[in-house]
Amino acid sequence: MAHRILILGGTGDARILAARLAHRPDLELIVSLAGRTENPAPQPVPVRSGGFGGVEGLRAYLETGAVALVIDATHPYAAAMSIHAVEACQAAGVPLLALRRPPWSPVPGDLWQEVANVAEAVAALGATPRRAFLALGRNEVRAFEAAPQHHYVVRSVDPIVPPLAVPHADYLLARGPFTQADDRALLAAHGIEMIVAKNSGGAATYGKIAAARELGITVILLRRPQLPDVAAVDGPEAAATWVDGLFPVSPATAPHGADRGE
Numbered sequence: 001m002a003h004r005i006l007i008l009g010g011t012g013d014a015r016i017l018a019a020r021l022a023h024r025p026d027l028e029l030i031v032s033l034a035g036r037t038e039n040p041a042p043q044p045v046p047v048r049s050g051g052f053g054g055v056e057g058l059r060a061y062l063e064t065g066a067v068a069l070v071i072d073a074t075h076p077y078a079a080a081m082s083i084h085a086v087e088a089c090q091a092a093g094v095p096l097l098a099l100r101r102p103p104w105s106p107v108p109g110d111l112w113q114e115v116a117n118v119a120e121a122v123a124a125l126g127a128t129p130r131r132a133f134l135a136l137g138r139n140e141v142r143a144f145e146a147a148p149q150h151h152y153v154v155r156s157v158d159p160i161v162p163p164l165a166v167p168h169a170d171y172l173l174a175r176g177p178f179t180q181a182d183d184r185a186l187l188a189a190h191g192i193e194m195i196v197a198k199n200s201g202g203a204a205t206y207g208k209i210a211a212a213r214e215l216g217i218t219v220i221l222l223r224r225p226q227l228p229d230v231a232a233v234d235g236p237e238a239a240a241t242w243v244d245g246l247f248p249v250s251p252a253t254a255p256h257g258a259d260r261g262e
């Protein structure tokens, strides 16, 4: 019987991990999405969507579905889901691995200001009108209505509906990855003076950080939430290797050609 693995997703890393393991016939993979994005990126394995109903709901899902392993590959700011995963896995006796993408660290030339939350980010823009680039989720940008003096450029995967109740805002619909060159051109074209972003880590959204350094733009970074201390790896390849160790590929289940070094 195949080992059923639940990958808590919503990130590119979850998608890459699923693709890396999808060829194994002895694994049954399911990617779980929060269901917030209207047009989520396609996944290489079956998907379930929407909340589980808290810790109890997830525990029941794991037990009913005979899940053999959970991999928490959620976004580093999706702390509630990560905490629920720990508690539900403990209750159901299911092993848990977290895929924790390391945060970006400042390098010489970076002008970073770290803040604890979105309200602090709004305050950090200051009283003087600025042109600010918001690289945040659509729920988070709403807080910037409290500072209507600024001109906002908002980049999001889904449309900001209704638009922000501010006099000056431009909206860009886009899904990463974004290159440094494209982001530099975008920041320059919009005359951006400040960026507000999360410290997501990884390469896909680092372009704006590197471009800000080039252009001398201040980046207001939301500090990462505290995440539970669990067995963790730092990327999809390491996670796949960890799974290979837990559920070794046997000659009987190896995909065609795998035992001949192809």
Ligand code: NAP
Residues within 6 Å of the ligand: 008, 009, 010, 011, 032, 033, 034, 035, 036, 049, 050, 051, 052, 053, 054, 055, 057, 058, 074, 075, 076, 077, 078, 079, 080, 081, 082, 084, 136, 137, 138, 140
């Ligand atoms: P959250 O605060 O950790 O989760 C809130 C609830 O959403 C969870 O309790 C769970 O509901 C449900 N949920 C979250 N991820 C799920 C998943 N992979 N599968 C099934 N249900 C899931 O996360 P959030 O509200 O989505 O986002 C928090 C921060 O992370 C925001 O800054 C957001 O922009 C960022 N972020 C999240 C995602 C994502 O895919 N979630 C992607 C990119 C960025 P139940 O309690 O009902 O199970």
